[in-house]
Amino acid sequence: MSDKEIKKNKVFLETYGCQMNEYDSELVRAILKKENYEFIADEREADIVMLNTCAIREHAHRKIYGRVHQIRHDRMGKPVMIGLLGCMVTNLRQELLEDHSLKIDFIAGPDSYKRLPDLIREASSDGTKGYDVTLSEFETYSDIYPTREDRGNPSTRPSGSLRVNAWIAVMRGCNNFCTFCVVPYTRGRERSRDPQNIIDEVRRLASEGFKQVTLLGQNVNSYRYETHDFAYLMEEVSKVKGIERIRFTSPHPKDFPDRFLDVMANNSKICKQIHLPLQAGNNRVLEMMDRTYTQEEFLGLVEKMRSRIPGLVLSTDIIVGFPTETEEEFEDTLKVISQVQFDSAFTFKYSERKGTIASKKYPDDVTDAQKTERIMRLNELQKGITYKKNKAHIGQTHTILIEPAISDKPSHNSVGRTDGNKLVLLSQNGYRMGEMVKVKVTDATPHALKGHPLNLSFHPSSC
Ligand code: 5AD
Ligand code: SF4
Numbered sequence: 001m002s003d004k005e006i007k008k009n010k011v012f013l014e015t016y017g018c019q020m021n022e023y024d025s026e027l028v029r030a031i032l033k034k035e036n037y038e039f040i041a042d043e044r045e046a047d048i049v050m051l052n053t054c055a056i057r058e059h060a061h062r063k064i065y066g067r068v069h070q071i072r073h074d075r076m077g078k079p080v081m082i083g084l085l086g087c088m089v090t091n092l093r094q095e096l097l098e099d100h101s102l103k104i105d106f107i108a109g110p111d112s113y114k115r116l117p118d119l120i121r122e123a124s125s126d127g128t129k130g131y132d133v134t135l136s137e138f139e140t141y142s143d144i145y146p147t148r149e150d151r152g153n154p155s156t157r158p159s160g161s162l163r164v165n166a167w168i169a170v171m172r173g174c175n176n177f178c179t180f181c182v183v184p185y186t187r188g189r190e191r192s193r194d195p196q197n198i199i200d201e202v203r204r205l206a207s208e209g210f211k212q213v214t215l216l217g218q219n220v221n222s223y224r225y226e227t228h229d230f231a232y233l234m235e236e237v238s239k240v241k242g243i244e245r246i247r248f249t250s251p252h253p254k255d256f257p258d259r260f261l262d263v264m265a266n267n268s269k270i271c272k273q274i275h276l277p278l279q280a281g282n283n284r285v286l287e288m289m290d291r292t293y294t295q296e297e298f299l300g301l302v303e304k305m306r307s308r309i310p311g312l313v314l315s316t317d318i319i320v321g322f323p324t325e326t327e328e329e330f331e332d333t334l335k336v337i338s339q340v341q342f343d344s345a346f347t348f349k350y351s352e353r354k355g356t357i358a359s360k361k362y363p364d365d366v367t368d369a370q371k372t373e374r375i376m377r378l379n380e381l382q383k384g385i386t387y388k389k390n391k392a393h394i395g396q397t398h399t400i401l402i403e404p405a406i407s408d409k410p411s412h413n414s415v416g417r418t419d420g421n422k423l424v425l426l427s428q429n430g431y432r433m434g435e436m437v438k439v440k441v442t443d444a445t446p447h448a449l450k451g452h453p454l455n456l457s458f459h460p461s462s463c
Contacts, residue, residue, distance in 0.1 A: 009037050010037075010038050010047045011032060011037050011040065011046060011048045012043040012050070013028065013049075014043075014052070016051065017052075017053070017056065018054065019214070019249065020172075020216055021052050021054060021086055022167060023169050024052060024085070024086065024113065026147055026167070027141050027144050027146050028052070029146070030144050030145060030146050030147040031113055031144060033147055043071070047080065047081065048120065049082050051067060051082075051083075051084055052085045052086045053084055053087060054087055055086075055087035055088040055090070055092075055353070056087070056182065056183070056353075057348065058352070060088070061092075068104070069101070081105040081120070082103065082105055083104070083105055083108070083119075083123075084096060084104055084106075084107045084108075085113070086186075087186035087187060089108065090133045090135065090186040090187075091185055093131060097129050104129070105130070106120060106122070106123040106130035107119075107129075107133065108133070109133035109134065109135065111134060111136040111172075111188060112132035112133065114144075118130070119131065135187070135188030136188065136191075137188070137189050138191060140191055140193045141169070142194060145204070163208065163209055163434065164210065164404070164433050165211075165213070166210045168198065168202065168205070168213050170192060170220065171191060171192040171217035171218070171223045172187060172218065173187050173191055174218040174219045175189055175190045175219070176252060176290075179288060179290050179357035179362075180289060180350060180353070180358045182354075182356055183218055185356070190219060192217075192223045192225045193225065195236055198233065199240065202240045205243070206241060206243050207242070210242075210243070211244045211434045212244060212401060213245075213246055214248065215233070215246065215247070215249075216249060217248075219255070220249060221248070221256065222255045229260075230248075231257070231259050231260040231263045234267070234270055235267065243269065244269060244401065245269060245271055246270050247273065249275050250277065251275065251276065253276055253278075253291075253297075253298060253301055258308075261308045261309060264308075264309055271419045271421065273312070273313040273314075273419070273421045274305065274312065274314055274315075275315045276302070276305075278316045278333075279291055279319050280318070280319060280322060281295055281334070281335060281337070282329035282330075282333065283295055283332075284329060285322050285329050288323070288362065289358075290357070295336060302314065312420075313420030313421060313422070314342050314343055315342055316345045316346070317346045317348070318347045318348070319347075319348050319350050320333070320347065321350040322350045322362075323358060323364055323365055324362060324365060325350075330374050338381065341385050342382070343386060345378075347378050347379055347382070349371040349375055350366065352364040386446055386447075387445070390444035390445065390446065393418075393441045393444060393449055394443060394449075397440050397441075397454065398418040398422075398439055398441065398451070399419070399436050399438050399439075400417055400426075400436070400437055400438075400451065402415070402416040402432060402433050402436075402437060403415055403416055404433055405429075412429060413425060414426045414428065414431035416439075422449055423448040424439060424449045425449070425450050426452070427452045428452075428453060431453075439452060439453050440454055
């Protein structure tokens with residue numbers, strides 16, 4: 001019997017990359033569950049293994065190739081269909097289908113998930129490879145209610161516990177074409193969902209017990225639906241009863257009108273936290289990246305944000321070793337990092353992506369050794385800042401939202417997050433997920449805060 005002849009309905013789905021991919025996997029679950037596919041946790045039992053891939057850096061690609069070979073090897077000849085989804089397949093379709101050592105059965109790009117049942121059928125019926133990587137100007141999946149995974153561990157969770165955070169994509173795609181970035185090519189043009197449709201979904205989430213929603217988009221603050229902008233959307237979402245906290249990611253610095261900052265400042269449900277990607281601190285590099293702001297403009301924006309939103313927690317993304325970046329230019333990035341004092345930073349070595357503007361215009365001439373040296377210096381600097389920022393919270397009081405514990409052990413203490421998204425490890429356990437607990441910060445590490453509950457009987461329904 002060949003791979004293609006058996007009935008395949010048990011699916012193992014693995015997700016790589018960003019939160020948008022996590023969300024897309026939830027969409028895929030909903031789409032396939034309707035067609036009687038079953039999702040299972042043990043890949044050895046699966047008829048179909050799907051990998052939802054990421055394309056943002058070369059490293060992500062290599063991981064997928066290795067993973068596919070490992071799956072085939074582990075099955076030791078036992079039949080399994082392998083499907084690839086997500087960003088990597090949009091620009092590598094040909095390569096993936098023609099690489100016979102990989103033996104990929106079907107591939108679906110980020111706008112083709114509704115076609116997955118057909119693609120799997122095509123691939124399993126006549127042996128042709130099912131693929132669809134068409135990018136749409138309209139697809140927002142607004143008619144699909146994602147099957148959100150309960151990431152808590154059922155065996156250790158106290159009964160009656162709640163699910164906590166739900167991702168919800170409010171827009172897809174990106175029109176910015178930062179020269180290093182492959183996303184506009186893998187995910188296509190920007191399109192936003194009808195706000196009413198988003199609010200309906202948030203209401204349903206609240207009725208299911210979710211306490212926090214995180215609005216997602218590749219360029220989330222450029223959300224626009226007819227005359228409605230992102231500030232409007234955030235305000236409307238905040239009116240939904242039962243939702244205690246609203247976050248968003250990832251924004252672009254160019255789309256922060258004053259009105260939006262005022263909405264953030266004055267609305268108690270909108271968390272005072274912004275992920276503000278800087279990418280580089282030098283003006284020549286920023287221009288080559290086509291980020292549309294200068295170092296001075298970025299610093300001005302940070303100042304404005306902080307003056308309007310007291311206690312704001314800021315994080316960022318940095319790329320080191322962009323083509324032709326000199327040592328002095330890299331030092332400008334260090335300077336900005338020192339000046340802004342971000343609470344945390346995600347740092348990356350520049351990775352040339354096929355098809356991007358940078359790959360066509362600029363040679364990837366900063367050596368890997370230089371990139372490594374720069375990222376280590378940057379990380380060292382940021383680590384000190386993060387630790388200092390965390391230590392400044394000692395003695396402060398925060399309300400934290402309890403999350404699934406980090407470990408499955410029943411003895412493991414409860415954990416939660418502050419409004420600013422800082423992880424707090426509690427000195428006690430037994431709190432329910434979704435509970436809001438007032439804590440005093442007693443200690444800090446470079447990665448988290450430690451806290452002691454102030455009011456042991458504190459409960460969301462009694463406050
Ligand atoms: N090389 C390295 N980092 C990249 N990012 C995006 N494209 C690249 C690339 N080609 C980083 C940016 C972005 C984050 C999600 O990934 O910092 O903000
Ligand atoms: Fe990529 Fe720039 Fe769009 Fe972000 S804003 S997804 S970095 S092109």
